[in-house]
Amino acid sequence: MLLEAAPGTFAGMKLATASTTILSSLGADGKAPEWIMLFPAGLISAQDGRQWVNDDPAQVADKSLRGVDLPIDWEHAADHKAPKGEQAPAAGWIDQVEVRDGAVWAHVTWTEAGRASVESKSYRYVSPSFLHDSGGHIRRLLGAGLVNRPAITTLPALASGTTSDPDMEKALLDALGLAAGATTADAVIAIGKLRGDLQTATAAVQQPDPTKFVPKADLELALARASTAETKLEDNAKAAAEAKATAAVDAAIAAGKIAPVSKDHYLALARERPAEVDALFATLPPLGLAQVSDKGGTPPVATGQLTAEQKALCAQTGVSEADFLKALG
Known part of the structure; x- marks a missing residue:
């Protein structure tokens, strides 16, 4: 996994950029997705051994947008070139952030150049730029960059060029309740829901409803x-x-x-x-x-x-x- 540590801290927090695939492939019409996933739920592991934790996605969604849209650029120009006075044009703008089954999703309004980069497969991955504390807990999204060297390879590429995963085994699809044409993105969402159901069931077992039991x-x-x-x-x-x-x-x-x-x-x-x-x-x-x-x-x-x-x-x-x-x- 490529990890590019940006210099400086923000109120005791560290800035990091992590190349990760986007949880949404191109549609059947070949268009760039409007919604992308920037942080999966829970633990996020880097190939070089470093880790972050997305354990408070609601806070991330609440504190990321502060009256201004967040930029998506190319190769993290806003983090590396802009501080040097160089240009860092936007490929798109994040104007909405929401939580889905513990994952942080962003709505993107692409620029013409950004859309062309994605739909032509010139760039296939996105890397969020974010703040985290000393314990690795993700606290705020600052933006993202289009990259071609993914850090988290468990998710499909932004410009995958297909709407289904041909390697997905039927047994796994059946276990997740998905149809034959499901994408890996669909599988990740289904797994997130299963995780939530398991947590609910565990809580119910630990704290049974007294009205449903007889002494x-x-x-x-x-x-x-x-x-x-x-x-x-x-x-x-x-x-x-x-x-x-x-x-x-x-x-x-x-x-x-x-x-x-x-x-x-x-x-x-x-x-x-x-x-x-x-x-x-x-x-x-x-x-x-x-x-x-x-x-x-x-x-x-x-x-x-x-x-x-x-x-x-x-x-x-x-x-x-x-x-x-x-x-x-």
Whole structure:
């Protein structure tokens, strides 16, 4: 990296010029860009080992323009020739400075000669002239110069002659969310945005929003209450089923459809298969000895014996005939 240290200091600050490429290539129409990037965000390293830090871009943008436009000349004539009384004509004028994702950008109104130098590729790089403190922190932009020996080679040339970077790998474009025709300038901007997103995410992790989290004790209490409520619902359901089964069996006994001795048997069935037991009770006839008519009909059954209907009932219910007779008394 070429670093040209200009003589003198300004209120304790040092003057430096650093050749760097501009973060904007020629457009499809081959015209010189109106906006150029002079300082990328964060640390700026020189090839000779020296470094600067663009850690307060807002201050740089605020203090650079003080009622007058800043010149862009050729080969830093304003820093080297003008102090000797030699001419230092302008190739363009910086009339706006703003911050984009931590980088310092400048709007340039080119002169005819300056525009011709850029669009003809006679000059392909720009070198900002700036003030920095003893710690290398950039404090103020003084101007810039068109040069042909870049210091920071990670950015595209001012007059690159193309709108895309053919060496950009598709995987990198996909990772940055860029289309196939993206330039390196687009990539640098995307990286700056990613850096900002990462800083925001890191701050959110370090200082979580208390409204989005529940204290552990409150969560455990809520889970315990939910478990208790679920248990109560299950107990209530079991109690209701037991009451329904008992009522159905008691009703069948009262109607004389089953013998009291069979109650436990039918309760077990009613608990497991309530619908089937209800259907059985609906079709069972009342128990009792068959009546004999003087005019004919079913012959009387000897005492101690079951009727054909009662025997069939025993077969359906699984109750032995002896138990059935015992229940009949």
